[in-house]
Amino acid sequence: MLPAPGNATRPAEQHDRAETPREVLAAYHAHQGRTGRGNSAFTGAAKAFLRRWPYVQDWAAEPLRVQLSASTATRPFLTFLLVTGRLRPSWEYLVHRKFSSLWRDLPGTVIGQDVQEFITAARAVGYSERVASAMASQVMARVLFATGKRLDQVTHDDFDALAAAGQARQEATGRTWKHYRACATATRTVLFHHGVLPAPPAPWEQRWPFARRLGGVPEPMHSILVRYLDRKSVTCKMTTVSSLATRLAHFGTFVTTLEADLTPAGLDRVTHIEPWLVALTRTENTRSGGLLSVPEQARRILAVANFFTDITEWDWPEAPLRKLLYASDNPRLPQPLPRFLPPAADQALTQALADSPNRLAADALLLQRACGLRIGELVDLELDAVIDVPGAGSWLKVPLGKLDTERMVPIDTETLTLVDRISTTRSPGRPLPHPRTGRPADFLFTAHGHRLSQSRLRAELDRAAGAAGLGHITPHQLRHTYATALVNAGVSLQALMVILGHVSAEMSLRYARLFDSTVRAEYERALSLAKSRLGPLPTPDHATDEPDQDHDWRTTPTIKTALAGGYCLRAPAQGPCAYANLCEHCPAYRTTIEHIPVLTAQRDDAAALAQDATDRGWDAETERHLRLISRLNTHIEQAATRRTPA
Structure with missing residues (x-):
């Protein structure tokens, strides 16, 4: 027989032997007495079950159709067997079965104690009572039922088994497993902060491998592009290589429709490259539904040109035999000014964020506006980001971001108070692995045990902008607004570069073009000259009898x-x-x-x-x-x- 599960509630002397049907039925009657749910139909169904399966674990070996055919009178008995640890069903049964009356059966059981401990842990990282209870019943209880383990014994493998069963159910029935998958990820996160699991779960949404991303490109071009992306992963950020994959996939798909067995060495300027350049101007943007923007067209041309240059420098045998792309192939790029918020809109948005019920996300956006951070830098801030320098005030240490540079940004007392408020509203827990280095880090913005996502910040910004009566606003506009305010206050170009983390003066000069003091002075001079030519001064519009x-x-x-x-x-x-x-x-x-x-x-x-x-x-x-x-x-x-x- 199987060893008694860790969640069993049977007396210790019965752990080493199988219970008789009479003992199980007596325990069921006692359980019915505690829950107040007993009736003759339930008792009759339990007796019939025990006559067919005297050893209750034998039921778990039956086909799924037999298990799911249990009557409404039998299901309460099955739930009793589960919560008392007498039955360990398959994962397949658990992902098909609903447990609507579970909360009436858990009190007084060991599993009930573990479930309540989990709810307490979920509440500690910021989940509401309702959400914590849903996680406990939908995921945690199923894991305990299937494994027979105590809460502090479960592992990532147990959750992987649950996910595999859920995916199999989705493929067999078409019923989505998406909600349970997200709930299982959140459950793992809670157990990580509770000290049960050694590491937080990986995000359930993972990037596709390059071979799949370029699945529409036939061989041999497919293997060449995949090998190139793998090589670029050594020296470039994964987000950069991911963008390259998107752009090269479009190029590879297009040119191989002209000639299926092409390699870069077989490309011809007139036959392949020029038709592709023309096609770029007519390519649909899959996100917006419109055409590719001119900057995106330029980025795709640059990606392909760099691909040709790199494999030529690396002496790949597949490299082009001649130069295929030229500087004149790049479309002329527009030069838009930074999209800052006008003062009235800035004030209205700030007030909407100050009144927001979503305090952590709203305060994060207020901090971005107060310090001019990029959104990636914002979510990467750590608890010790504020540094007080005697005689020089408080500074915010901005982590490595888009340009791989750190910097210090001066902050005032109001911003310091904002950071202190964020520190009290973030969810506590164990340090999380840093996405860049893998080292444990106490991030400033954590909610429900994981890092605050950029998508959640964008959603809050959309909500606040709507509440303020404004149109769509992007997080980067908050950075533009911060920089514009510094320019209007007369900050020097050198200081602006340091505060914004720009590595070239050209990047900061975009803001200097917004409100050029020399242009303003010339305007005032010309306007004064124009006004001086408005004509003779007006004469009094009324007569008077006073002399002179x-x-x-x-x-x-x-x-x-x-x-x-x-x-x-x-x-x-x-x-x-x-x-x-x-x-x-x-x-x-x-x-x-x-x-x-x-x-x-x-x-x-x-x-x-x-x-x-x-x-x-x-x-x-x-x-x-x-x-x-x-x-x-x-x-x-x-x-x-x-x-x-x-």
Whole structure:
């Protein structure tokens, strides 16, 4: 007989012998008493089952159709046998059977204790009670039923067996196993953080091998391209090689439709390459449904050109016999400016993220906006990323990212508070393997025991943008917005390069083109010159009986400025002068007691002009005159104590 399973609830003296049907039936009656579910139909079904299979484990050897044919009265007895460890069915049965009444049968059993321990562990990494219970019933209980192990004894192999049975069910019946597969991955993650499994599970969605990615390319071109991609994997990131696979697969498929047994050495410029270049402009983008963008066309041409160059340098016998692609084959690329968010949109999005119920993802996006990070750099941040330097404030250590460079970004107290809040809302657990190095790392953004994904961040950004009444926004626009704010604040090109992690000035100069101060100065100069040619100043629009009133410059409907040696009049269409009273406000301006009468007269004129501006509703002009009056009072006070230079 099989050894008693670890989850058995039978007395210790019965572990070394098979239970009699009477003993099993008595235990079932006791179980019915605890759950309050007993009736004559259930008892009759149990007796009939025990007459046919006195040793209950023999039932597990029956064909699946026999096992699934159990009546509604027999299934409660089968569930009793499972939760008490008396029966260990096949994986095949478990993935076909539903356990709707499981929670009424688990209390008081060893398996029930293990299931509750699992739920507690799932809650500790951030799952809700409902989701944790679903994981326990859909996956964890099935693993315990099939293996007879205690919770701390299960292994990755047990879950692999469950997945294989689920996949077999999907192929046999067409009923998808996708939901259970994702649930099993989450269950493994919980057990990893609970200390049961030695490593977290691999993502259930894996990249296809190159041989499958290029399955539409016939031999011998297929083997040549696969060998090339394997070689590039030595020196390039996997994401880079994956993109190469997509672009080379299209090229290989196209040229081999022209001639099936082609190799690179047999390619001809006129016969093969030029038709492919033309076809690129008509190729569909499988994601958007439109045509390939011009930048993507250029990337595909570059990928093929590099393929030819590399295999030629490596002396591959299949290398082309002559140059096939030229610089003139590359389409002219558009030069778009960085897509930053205007201030109003930036504020609306920030508020929507601040009000978000999805705190971890929303705070991650707020941190990206506050530090100008790429999304890959954001999700790779670790708990110890903040470094305090005495006398130099706090800095954020940005990990290796797109360009394989680390950098330090200065952060303010508000951003530091944001990082502290993230540290309290992330899910705790054991360190996770770093995707780049494999070393254990405490990542800053963890949810439900695994790293926060880029797709979840994009989904939250879409939700917040919709709540703010904005259109589609990409995470990289937050980086553009951060850089634009630095440019507007006058940051130097060198500092911008360091903060953004750019390795060339050309990358940062894209932002400098947004708001060029020289262009602005030239615009202001030209606009002032144009406004000076608007025509004669307006005349008063009302008559007066006061003598010389028509010649009083202070009553004209113009923008007026009192000067120490005269006055300035500007048409309202010209706007205020940017240089009005510049000298009086300059720190280098000096005066003496002899000039007090002139300054006093200028102050009186300014007071009259302030009242005139108030009457006309020109609030900004009123403020300007009042600031001048305050400045003149200061000059008069200082002049009264300063003697004329000898």
